[in-house]
Amino acid sequence: MPAGRPNTKRDFDGNPPSPGSQSALRQRNQQRVVGVLTGGPQTQAELARQTGLSTATVSNIVKAMVDAGLATTAPTTSSGRRALSVILNDNGSLAAGIDIGRRHVRVVLAGLNYQVMQDEAITLPLGHCAEEGLDAAEQLLDRLLLKAGVTRSSVLGAGVGIPGPIDRRTGTVVQGAILPEWVGINILTTFGERLGFPVFIDNDANLGALAQVTWGPHGSVENLMFLKVGSGIGAGLILGGSVYYGHVGITGELGHSTIVEHGLVCRCGNRGCLETVASTSTMVDLLSRRADGPISVDDLLDLVLAGDTAALRVIDDAGLALGKAVANVANLINPELVVIGGPLTSLGNILLEPIRRGLQRHAVPVVGESTTVLMSALGDRTEALGGAAVVLSQPHLHNV
Known part of the structure; x- marks a missing residue:
């Protein structure tokens, strides 16, 4: 489990932290400590070395974890000296x-x-x-x-x-x-x-x-955008190490950003939204017109991987549109990493390359060049893993 898991909802006191706040920082540091402890018991000095945190910070985190029932401590020796071994609790919860x-x-x-x-x-x-x-x-x-x-x-x-x-x-x-x-x-x-x-x-x-920075290889990333491309298109944002929710929680609705000014009418009521150009529903509809009947997303994947010219064109057009939308967000928040998820991840570079071209074309040059775009490695269970991570990040639940 990588270090640097972000806080999602509450700190140790049950208060909602803001990105970059002391409580959010404390929660991220706790997750770094938990990440090390999943490999087995460690002394506080070892935790400090492996996490890069100060011994005082580690001591405070360990005390809070013990109080919350997340960990226990026991006397031990290290290099011939007395030390305190920290053990991550697993009580079957x-x-x-x-x-x-x-x-x-x-x-x-x-x-x-x-x-x-x-x-x-x-x-x-x-x-x-x-x-x-x-x-x-x-x-x-x-x-x-x-x-x-x-x-x-x-x-x-x-x-x-x-x-x-x-x-x-x-x-x-x-x-x-x-x-x-x-x-x-x-x-x-x-x-x-x-x-x-x-x-x-x-x-x-x-x-x-949240799943990307909890179970994926991106735990140390402070600013990340997860773009899910499916029947709808939505984005999740990690800013300053925490999930960003905005004022009332309606963030990341990238699928309803206008890409084609006089395009098709979207289900949201606007015209030319990204979803009308780059969703899997749109791709399937376009390719179904030349088939004997409706095709599925699996059929779309098979056609693309088989090198079908029309399918490759549909993916390329969608990728460029996605890249343009990503560029608009990247110009605003300057993320370190953009991770693509959803049912098209098996396409790999076939989809990533046009997304990267669209990003480079429409982003400020230094932003486009410094933003990494990758496919999610977590597969179909990404969002469910994120749901479990929300619960695991609530220390007050662990001693209920």
């Missing part, structure tokens, strides 16, 4: 991450040591209502708990990702979601009451960004 999409629900279960214990996805019918989606998520969660040999009482909480904007003041899905049947649903209350443990709701792209 689990965090659940739940990713609900247009056609699927995925659940992962992770322990306090950030090891994934269970992971499974099932298919949902297109256009499913919130009740159907939550029923399926609950049933899958219970099945995985049974496989893990634990009960719901072992679950600290669940982080739930939805492909659409969430009003963080109320926890309600708002207009613009890929799941229009879910608009107005308050998952915090409807699902939390049903499960009997804390539930955290977030946009799936935000959870994807």
